[in-house]
Amino acid sequence: MKKLIAVTALLALTTLASAQTKTTITVGVFPDLDSVVKAALPGFYKLYPNVTVKINSKAYPDHHTALATALSTGKGANDVEAVDFGYVAKFAEGSGLVDISKAPYNAGALRSQFVAYTFPQAMTQDGRMVGMPTDIGPGSMFYRTDMLKKAGVTPAELNRSWESYITAGRKIKAANPGAFLLPDASQAAQIILRSGLKSGEGLFFDKSNKLLVSPTNPRFVRAFTVAKQIRDAGLDAKAGAAFSPEWTTAFQKGNLATEFSGAWLVGHMQNWLAKDYSGKWAAANLPGGSFASYGGSFYAIPAQSQNKAEAWALIQYLTTNRDQQILAFRTTGAFPALKAAQNAPLFNEGVPYLAGQKARLQWRDAATKIKPIDVNRQDPVAEQIVNDAISNMLTSNQSVQDALTQAQRLIERRVR
Amino acid sequence: MQAPLTHRPTLSLAARWNNFQRRYAPYLFISPFFILFAAFGLFPILFSLYLSFQDWQPTTGLGSMKFVGWRNYTDNLTDPTFWQSLKNTLILAVESGIPQHLIAIPLAIAIHTSLRRIQNLVTAVYFLPYITSIVAISVIFFTLFSWQYGAINAALNALHTVPVIGPLFPAEKVNWLGDPGAVQPAIATVIIWRYTGWNTLLYLAGLQAIPRELYEAAQIDGANRWQQFRFITLPLLRPTMFMAVTLSLIGGFQLFEEPFILTNGSGGPGQTGLTTVMYMYRTYTAYSDAGLAAAMVWLLFLVIGVLTLLNNRIFGRSGLAGRD
Numbered sequence: 073m074k075k076l077i078a079v080t081a082l083l084a085l086t087t088l089a090s091a092q093t094k095t096t097i098t099v100g101v102f103p104d105l106d107s108v109v110k111a112a113l114p115g116f117y118k119l120y121p122n123v124t125v126k127i128n129s130k131a132y133p134d135h136h137t138a139l140a141t142a143l144s145t146g147k148g149a150n151d152v153e154a155v156d157f158g159y160v161a162k163f164a165e166g167s168g169l170v171d172i173s174k175a176p177y178n179a180g181a182l183r184s185q186f187v188a189y190t191f192p193q194a195m196t197q198d199g200r201m202v203g204m205p206t207d208i209g210p211g212s213m214f215y216r217t218d219m220l221k222k223a224g225v226t227p228a229e230l231n232r233s234w235e236s237y238i239t240a241g242r243k244i245k246a247a248n249p250g251a252f253l254l255p256d257a258s259q260a261a262q263i264i265l266r267s268g269l270k271s272g273e274g275l276f277f278d279k280s281n282k283l284l285v286s287p288t289n290p291r292f293v294r295a296f297t298v299a300k301q302i303r304d305a306g307l308d309a310k311a312g313a314a315f316s317p318e319w320t321t322a323f324q325k326g327n328l329a330t331e332f333s334g335a336w337l338v339g340h341m342q343n344w345l346a347k348d349y350s351g352k353w354a355a356a357n358l359p360g361g362s363f364a365s366y367g368g369s370f371y372a373i374p375a376q377s378q379n380k381a382e383a384w385a386l387i388q389y390l391t392t393n394r395d396q397q398i399l400a401f402r403t404t405g406a407f408p409a410l411k412a413a414q415n416a417p418l419f420n421e422g423v424p425y426l427a428g429q430k431a432r433l434q435w436r437d438a439a440t441k442i443k444p445i446d447v448n449r450q451d452p453v454a455e456q457i458v459n460d461a462i463s464n465m466l467t468s469n470q471s472v473q474d475a476l477t478q479a480q481r482l483i484e485r486r487v488r
Numbered sequence: 489m490q491a492p493l494t495h496r497p498t499l500s501l502a503a504r505w506n507n508f509q510r511r512y513a514p515y516l517f518i519s520p521f522f523i524l525f526a527a528f529g530l531f532p533i534l535f536s537l538y539l540s541f542q543d544w545q546p547t548t549g550l551g552s553m554k555f556v557g558w559r560n561y562t563d564n565l566t567d568p569t570f571w572q573s574l575k576n577t578l579i580l581a582v583e584s585g586i587p588q589h590l591i592a593i594p595l596a597i598a599i600h601t602s603l604r605r606i607q608n609l610v611t612a613v614y615f616l617p618y619i620t621s622i623v624a625i626s627v628i629f630f631t632l633f634s635w636q637y638g639a640i641n642a643a644l645n646a647l648h649t650v651p652v653i654g655p656l657f658p659a660e661k662v663n664w665l666g667d668p669g670a671v672q673p674a675i676a677t678v679i680i681w682r683y684t685g686w687n688t689l690l691y692l693a694g695l696q697a698i699p700r701e702l703y704e705a706a707q708i709d710g711a712n713r714w715q716q717f718r719f720i721t722l723p724l725l726r727p728t729m730f731m732a733v734t735l736s737l738i739g740g741f742q743l744f745e746e747p748f749i750l751t752n753g754s755g756g757p758g759q760t761g762l763t764t765v766m767y768m769y770r771t772y773t774a775y776s777d778a779g780l781a782a783a784m785v786w787l788l789f790l791v792i793g794v795l796t797l798l799n800n801r802i803f804g805r806s807g808l809a810g811r812d
Binding site for chain 2: 137140141143144145146162163165166167168309310312313316317318321322325327452453456459460463464466467468482485486
């Protein structure tokens with residue numbers, strides 16, 4: 073009997089030992105971030121030969137749905153989970169994701185190495201941090217140089233202020249029959265809403281959870297007013313959201329004079345969206361001295377992970393390793409969140425699609441000027457209602473004041 | 489000596505196996521249905537009922553549910569967006585439901601009476617939209633409905649230039665998916681296009697079940713075509729009509745895919761394309777409010793239940809009995 077126990081113990085020990093020599097961790101990602109992780113693995117294995125990484129890549133919405141299910145049932149999450157900016161606030165609730173600001177992770181100590189606005193994006197109201205930033209989307213205005221030339225408009229006229237944007241837009245539209253100044257008037261509202269925030273303000277709520285949406289809040293009034301002016305002047309293509317069919321067609325037909333988006337849009341433009349217009353597009357800052365962020369990705373560790381140490385090692389490698397961040401930029405154009413990576417020689421190179429313009433330097437500069445925005449757990453509700461309010465106002469005769477009063481009432485009723 | 493009567497004789501292994509087979513095997517064989525039904529039918533229904541009385545954000549884990557009584561129901565019933573979504577659903581159900589039947593019945597009769605030879609082919613053609621992938625459908629209709637580049641607007645504008653009938657058609661391009669007044673007709677068109685074939689098939693089956701002798705007898709009695717239709721076809725088709733209308737009613741109130749895809753999930757301009765099921769989906773996914781969404785499902789269930797009952801009262805009794 074004794075002998076049997078000894079043998080069992082020995083067997084158990086050896087299996088444990090062999091398990092310790094090689095740990096497999098899983099990473100849940102979506103395209104194109106999966107190619108970034110894939111490209112990172114050879115370098116990571118050199119530092120951590122005892123870790124094997126398995127990539128589970130799903131389509132963008134499926135990935136986030138699967139993660140939501142895994143968090144709600146407490147089963148099935150990967151050791152490392154990529155989370156897109158739009159989903160961070162949602163997944164930050166509860167205790168499904170590890171608070172990496174605490175030991176042994178102490179992510180707070182890394183804060184100064186990153187673009188300033190990224191850390192607050194991944195932090196909850198009570199100060200927990202649920203994701204490490206990896207890439208960012210500094211906002212940029214893209215414009216058609218040939219259309220501006222035809223209208224005799226300079227880029228500076230276009231982005232000096234929102235008023236001059238509209239004035240220049242009328243000229244551009246008049247000189248280029250069939251063209252539109254921008255895909256949708258609501259885009260201007262989105263930028264104005266996201267810039268000029270007072271400190272301690274979130275997009276829709278302040279620090280003490282007070283609703284900011286109201287017919288007397290200057291930021292909202294201005295955002296709604298400018299959008300309405302653009303629509304009333306007949307300058308937009310009424311294309312709705314980006315990547316809608318109307319938006320895509322307008323792009324492909326070369327009917328858009330400007331577009332606001334993240335720096336990452338160039339990748340889409342050169343690959344499929346506006347292939348035929350290479351060299352005719354250029355980048356400038358957003359109008360009116362606005363600086364806004366268009367997306368970005370984070371890596372999180374689910375609380376249910378059994379390999380948190382290895383998961384954190386991989387996340388650190390992906391986010392804090394300069395070479396890796398540069399490699400990611402080279403692989404998919406994922407703009408580095410790590411400041412050290414923004415000194416790479418690559419940034420001084422011209423972007424061929426933008427006729428050799430050194431746009432990356434401009435984007436890098438824009439990124440430093442984007443202000444952090446506090447997140448609130450009711451943001452998704454408020455955002456939907458405000459977006460609906462903008463759309464309602466633009467497609468009816470509703471006044472700015474009425475639209476905002478109605479939105480305020482709807483959000484107040486819904487927040488509980 | 490004989491064994492006492494209470495003592496049961498020991499059965500052979502084969503007999504026991506036989507016995508087991510007779511008594512339990514049937515249960516084993518029908519169990520897959522019950523297991524699947526319990527897991528994917530009964531459990532979600534009961535769970536959603538339970539959820540409708542809880543305050544729960546799914547991503548916070550199962551442990552964080554909180555009982556809130558009827559609050560989810562009262563919150564929904566006082567939510568203007570919920571009522572708007574219900575109104576949208578009702579309008580879409582009527583706009584898309586009635587034309588489906590008004591087209592399908594004459595179509596089925598035409599196929600049944602005059603196109604007998606190519607009946608299968610014609611039916612297949614009409615049925616095709618019903619089984620086509622909704623994604624493929626939406627891509628095509630997006631292109632057709634496109635404000636600037638769409639074929640529908642191009643056709644309407646071309647018709648506008650035709651003399652005499654020209655003024656009937658709009659001179660300006662209609663922003664089908666971007667104008668609050670045009671979204672509902674656009675969505676309804678897609679639904680009509682998709683489900684008319686399905687209804688045609690139902691009516692065709694109903695027509696084929698009417699005995700030919702009745703028509704022969706009527707002909708001998710001197711009934712003309714219209715009288716045959718009025719006094720034989722229509723009354724005997726009523727049970728089919730009742731079933732088809734009931735299916736349309738239930739389907740209409742569960743509208744999701746077509747409006748969701750055609751409005752990019754946004755509900756469209758002015759939210760006129762937001763159906764109740766879409767709003768429920770938004771409440772669950774975007775707002776992460778599972779309890780509120782579950783309560784909405786049960787409220788919708790109630791509405792469908794009442795309307796089906798009404799349909800049954802008004803149309804069903806006589807319809808099912810086949811009386812006129």
